[in-house]
Amino acid sequence: MKMSPSISLFLAASAFLAAAVFFVSPAFGQDTDTVKAKHVLGLEEVKHNTSGTLTIGNGNLEFTKGTIKKDVSATTITEVLQGADTQRTIGGTLGTLTMFGPYGSGRFLSLFRTKIDTLSITYVDASGGLHGAVFTLPKGAGVAAKRALLAQGAKTTVPLDSGTSPQPATSQKPLGTKP
């Protein structure tokens, strides 16, 4: 049985649309949103520079990597700031190995960089101890993540619309000031 070209075209277009819907990560701003993220440091029981997924919803920020799951209640977040940075397109162990490439090829590859967003948070635990965590997100997801966290009850000293450089909140009188 031979399919007509129009049916084939329709099926191909449907498959393409279904794949697009499946693979594109949802944007922050709905009830529960997930985005691929890298945990740079800060969360207990999660290793530094671990890639996983960041979910903001139900009043929580949740970082998941396989079976490891770490929740931070949005209401305990005392500061949330986003920033912009770049990273090597070829990173990790392979990126380090390319540094030993001949004729400066490793250095040349360092010029290829990907823009990323950073998300830094500080939060307090049950005993009042202050914690901090830093994540990197795909470009454009930082502002959306911050907006989603603020909607869930997180606090910040730099509102989203101010656009000024962040100055962290200070709770202690500084000691040993150098000239």
Add this chain to the structure above:
Amino acid sequence: MKMTRIIHSSLVLLTTMLLLGAVSAGHAQNNAQNNAQPKLKASAIQILMFQSNEVNLPLQFQVALYENTIEQVEKSHKFERVYRDGDQGAANVPDLVVLHTNVYGFKKGSEEERQVLTVAGATQIKVHCQFTDKSGKPELERDITGKVRFLGGNLRATLDFGKKVSQIVQQNF
């Protein structure tokens, strides 16, 4: 001619010996100074959040300094407990040491420049550290610089700083 050569060789040998002697004397003096200082005693330490009133330190660096310092001091195993800023449990520890910090110098380098040019793009963070007792009496003060010169991202300077704090803790506690 032969005599000149002998004199020249003797001079080189003498200079080398003098240099080696000076270096070893310096090391001995440093060791003596380190040994002379009595070690401080404390069962717990509380690390306060890093202050940066003089420089505009981005929050990610402030958080990274704080978290890396806590992690490295915990790894030193010099204290039974490492308390965070604001932890209510620290109030019940009689021999608590508190680490106050003030960032007074920050130069954000560029990872790209470091990887491409090697000699440029270093990140530097200068921090004044003060260890006090519970009442706020200073016990130890140091200026520490965290750096990243070659491999790694800018935040690696905070790990370098944390390791240096851990070294100071191991030497003095």
